[in-house]
Amino acid sequence: MKKLISIAAAALGLVAGAASAQTYPQRPITMIVPFAAGGPTDVIARIVGDHMSRTLGQQVVIENVAGAGGTTGITRAAGAAPDGYTIMMGHMGTHGAAPALYPNLKYDPANSFDTIGMAAGTPIVIVAKKDYPAGDLKAFLAHLKANDTKTNMAHAGVGSVSHSTGVLFTSVVGIKPTMVAYRGTGPALNDLMSGQVDFMTDQIVNVAPQITGGTIRAYAIATPQRSPALPDVPTTKEAGLEGYEVSAWNAVFGPKGLPADVRAKLVDALNKALSDENTRKRLLDLGGVIPEGAERGPEALQKLVESEVARWTPVLKAAGAVAN
Amino acid sequence: MGDLIANLGLGFGTVFGLIPVDIPGLGVVPIPLNILLCFVGCLVGTLVGVLPGVGPVASIAMLLPITFKFDPTGALIMLAGIYYGAQYGGSTTAILVNIPGEATSVVTTLDGHQMARRGRAGVALGIAAIGSFFAGCVATVFIAAVGAPLTRLALIFGPAEYFSLMVMGLVFAVVLARGSILRAIAMILVGILFSTVGTDLETGQERMTFGMQFLSDGIDFAVLAMGLFGVAEILRNLDHTEVRDVVKQAIGRLLPSMQDMKDSAKPILRGTFIGGILGILPGNGAVLGPFASYTIEKKLAKDPRRFGQGAIEGVAGPESANNAGAQTSFIPLLTLGIPPNAVMALMVGAMTIHGIVPGPQVMTKNPSLFWGMIASMWVGNLMLLIINLPMIGLWVRLLKVPYRLMFPAILMFCSIGIYSINSLPTDVFFIGLFGLIGYALIKFGFEPAPLLLGFVLGKLMEENLRRALIISRGDMMTFIERPVSAVLLVIAIVMLALALLPSIRKSREEVFVDD
Numbered sequence: 001m002k003k004l005i006s007i008a009a010a011a012l013g014l015v016a017g018a019a020s021a022q023t024y025p026q027r028p029i030t031m032i033v034p035f036a037a038g039g040p041t042d043v044i045a046r047i048v049g050d051h052m053s054r055t056l057g058q059q060v061v062i063e064n065v066a067g068a069g070g071t072t073g074i075t076r077a078a079g080a081a082p083d084g085y086t087i088m089m090g091h092m093g094t095h096g097a098a099p100a101l102y103p104n105l106k107y108d109p110a111n112s113f114d115t116i117g118m119a120a121g122t123p124i125v126i127v128a129k130k131d132y133p134a135g136d137l138k139a140f141l142a143h144l145k146a147n148d149t150k151t152n153m154a155h156a157g158v159g160s161v162s163h164s165t166g167v168l169f170t171s172v173v174g175i176k177p178t179m180v181a182y183r184g185t186g187p188a189l190n191d192l193m194s195g196q197v198d199f200m201t202d203q204i205v206n207v208a209p210q211i212t213g214g215t216i217r218a219y220a221i222a223t224p225q226r227s228p229a230l231p232d233v234p235t236t237k238e239a240g241l242e243g244y245e246v247s248a249w250n251a252v253f254g255p256k257g258l259p260a261d262v263r264a265k266l267v268d269a270l271n272k273a274l275s276d277e278n279t280r281k282r283l284l285d286l287g288g289v290i291p292e293g294a295e296r297g298p299e300a301l302q303k304l305v306e307s308e309v310a311r312w313t314p315v316l317k318a319a320g321a322v323a324n
Numbered sequence: 325m326g327d328l329i330a331n332l333g334l335g336f337g338t339v340f341g342l343i344p345v346d347i348p349g350l351g352v353v354p355i356p357l358n359i360l361l362c363f364v365g366c367l368v369g370t371l372v373g374v375l376p377g378v379g380p381v382a383s384i385a386m387l388l389p390i391t392f393k394f395d396p397t398g399a400l401i402m403l404a405g406i407y408y409g410a411q412y413g414g415s416t417t418a419i420l421v422n423i424p425g426e427a428t429s430v431v432t433t434l435d436g437h438q439m440a441r442r443g444r445a446g447v448a449l450g451i452a453a454i455g456s457f458f459a460g461c462v463a464t465v466f467i468a469a470v471g472a473p474l475t476r477l478a479l480i481f482g483p484a485e486y487f488s489l490m491v492m493g494l495v496f497a498v499v500l501a502r503g504s505i506l507r508a509i510a511m512i513l514v515g516i517l518f519s520t521v522g523t524d525l526e527t528g529q530e531r532m533t534f535g536m537q538f539l540s541d542g543i544d545f546a547v548l549a550m551g552l553f554g555v556a557e558i559l560r561n562l563d564h565t566e567v568r569d570v571v572k573q574a575i576g577r578l579l580p581s582m583q584d585m586k587d588s589a590k591p592i593l594r595g596t597f598i599g600g601i602l603g604i605l606p607g608n609g610a611v612l613g614p615f616a617s618y619t620i621e622k623k624l625a626k627d628p629r630r631f632g633q634g635a636i637e638g639v640a641g642p643e644s645a646n647n648a649g650a651q652t653s654f655i656p657l658l659t660l661g662i663p664p665n666a667v668m669a670l671m672v673g674a675m676t677i678h679g680i681v682p683g684p685q686v687m688t689k690n691p692s693l694f695w696g697m698i699a700s701m702w703v704g705n706l707m708l709l710i711i712n713l714p715m716i717g718l719w720v721r722l723l724k725v726p727y728r729l730m731f732p733a734i735l736m737f738c739s740i741g742i743y744s745i746n747s748l749p750t751d752v753f754f755i756g757l758f759g760l761i762g763y764a765l766i767k768f769g770f771e772p773a774p775l776l777l778g779f780v781l782g783k784l785m786e787e788n789l790r791r792a793l794i795i796s797r798g799d800m801m802t803f804i805e806r807p808v809s810a811v812l813l814v815i816a817i818v819m820l821a822l823a824l825l826p827s828i829r830k831s832r833e834e835v836f837v838d839d
Contacts, residue, residue, distance in 0.1 A: 036669070037673060038669045038670040038673025039673065043676050043677050046388070047677065065747050067540070067541045068540050068541060152794075157525055158527070158528035159528065179794075180791055180794050180795060181526045181787075181791070182525075186663050190479070190656075191482060194481075196482040196483065205676065286676060
């Protein structure tokens with residue numbers, strides 16, 4: 001009898017599974033963005049989600065759950081039912097730096113999620129106040145090393161992208177500048193423009209307008225290729241700095257245990273969005289880098305998460321950075 | 325001057341221009357789309373401003389996807405309309421139900437709500453609308469004329485200057501609170517203490533969170549304000565059996581009398597000036613505007629005791645200041661590309677979604693967007709006056725709704741509103757908790773307004789103090805060596821010294837008075 005019931009249940013399950021494959025999605029899909037509306041991750045999620053809605057035939061609704069460097073929103077999304085109706089936009093901080101920064105983290109970036117794929121990265125730019133006495137990156141690095149203790153590096157708060165990438169920069173270059181924390185990129189930039197602080201590293205979308213406006217200067221962009229948004233800024237490699245290539249990537253994840261067919265539909269919708277001319281243009285206008293070919297899809301993202309956790313943990317631990 | 329007129333001409337041309345729109349069934353028809361969007365923005369803004377708790381941040385975030393369909397100029401005109409529309413609407417709630425929706429309307433509750441309690445709700449709303457309209461008009465011209473050069477002011481203000489500015493603000497609050505000066509200081513200190521809860525900015529260590537994750541980002545201003553004012557006010561109203569006095573009295577005239585206008589004229593002028601200047605400062609310098617205006621009006625008044633008892637100057641000045649500040653806070657956004665507060669940060673997001681990178685080059689690269697937005701502010705202010713004045717009767721009639729029906733609605737809107745900001749259930753619990761604390765404070769004769777001020781200024785003060793000292797490598801002289809900072813500190817010390825002179829002490833006035 002017991003056996004019969006379990007067979008019946010399995011059969012029902014199969015039917016239900018088949019039904020879900022045909023009909024998913026039947027209602028709007030919530031994409032949790034773990035940051036406040038208006039920031040780079042939110043903007044990328046909205047641009048990509050807008051096109052995914054068209055492929056999926058259901059609205060992708062953005063829900064901003066901000067807090068604790070993005071880990072509040074990701075913790076909540078990780079605990080959601082793995083039915084494909086709750087997905088999330090994770091990023092370099094929540095799925096790379098967080099394990100080092102938050103000892104009590106309630107999720108494991110590499111094992112608590114089913115990866116969907118990379119959405120877009122925003123390159124990191126090394127910027128300094130406009131009258132910094134160095135003509136190019138080499139002179140800048142030399143000046144930094146000579147004036148180590150006198151230099152002030154700004155960042156947007158422990159756990160922010162500018163903080164993690166800044167810490168990485170100081171460890172690659174081998175300097176220990178004084179760190180000045182701000183609540184967000186805006187106020188940090190303001191003090192950089194007025195020369196209160198000397199330099200910082202941040203996402204291109206945050207600093208490009210001030211660079212083109214001439215109120216701050218850029219020494220290098222930390223990507224293999226130059227960005228069309230800032231064609232005059234050399235890459236770190238071109239300018240003579242090895243080992244500092246970093247981008248604030250944003251990627252779509254689902255909670256662990258998504259049905260294979262649901263996951264496949266989401267992967268497909270994301271791929272279509274990233275191949276759409278209009279969506280690409282909007283991402284590129286932001287200075288974003290769009291993943292191509294092998295960089296797309298769930299497997300590439302899984303590998304990236306594992307390598308990012310391995311990359312950030314020792315750097316941030318060595319710097320003694322803890323967020324709680 | 326010629327430039328100014330040409331620029332404003334371009335702006336108004338953009339606002340009133342006809343744009344061909346494909347209307348289903350009618351084909352492509354040229355309609356004045358931007359002006360319609362401006363109207364929709366102002367209307368939505370007024371509504372969300374009036375509903376307690378549903379603030380401009382939440383509503384702009386919710387409406388962001390809709391703007392995908394419009395061109396960026398129209399979209400931003402609409403979003404800006406929501407922002408300053410909400411400032412108008414927020415005053416309505418502050419006056420009628422004593423809930424400050426934003427830090428800038430805390431001061432309006434002091435005399436505005438007292439006016440409502442004395443049957444002058446209509447006049448209070450009327451003068452708030454007129455003052456805001458005047459401030460909005462002046463601020464528009466101000467932005468157009470001197471916006472760009474004035475951004476240099478924003479760059480003079482570093483951490484040391486901000487710290488001194490906040491010290492001055494708190495000294496004003498202490499010096500001018502009379503009678504229960506000790507209680508006022510106590511409340512300010514409690515406010516500062518509350519502001520230190522959460523993850524420490526410099527070290528990343530958690531402070532006073534008791535290991536609870538939802539406290540790691542500190543206490544939200546909206547949660548604190550809604551609990552201390554909104555929920556506490558409801559509890560207080562419920563504990564005495566009489567229904568509210570407002571309801572029993574005549575609503576009174578809606579439009580202010582000649583005498584009211586005469587009393588308000590100068591406060592409106594001064595409020596506009598102060599609010600406009602402080603609004604330019606990034607880092608939310610605008611929160612000081614209404615408060616500074618209130619302090620000054622009280623200082624200048626012949627009979628300062630009327631303040632806190634429903635003085636019309638106490639509404640006219642701060643309301644003008646907060647509207648002027650709301651508009652001039654677009655200056656750092658449009659010229660430096662730096663958002664001074666959460667709403668402006670959302671506007672940056674809205675711009676980037678539309679492919680416009682905010683910053684110094686917007687003015688030259690997208691002149692029709694820049695000047696169109698500025699012109700739309702003036703048009704929007706006119707619309708708000710037209711929307712609001714006839715609607716005052718409607719809002720005031722809300723007061724006639726029996727309180728047993730009204731308070732559940734207010735509680736519901738507060739809960740929904742607070743949940744919509746961060747989607748955190750704990751925020752809803754917390755407005756209840758702060759409501760109880762606020763009720764206890766009122767019962768023991770402590771006023772919640774100084775607490776809220778301490779909370780708002782405390783955070784900025786601590787962070788800027790530490791930042792300034794880190795940059796100066798621990799040298800306290802930095803606050804004196806920097807001229808702007810030194811001047812602000814001297815003003816603070818003079819105010820304090822004056823307060824300590826006994827003769828002046830007698831005439832010290834009350835800034836914060838609850839009944």
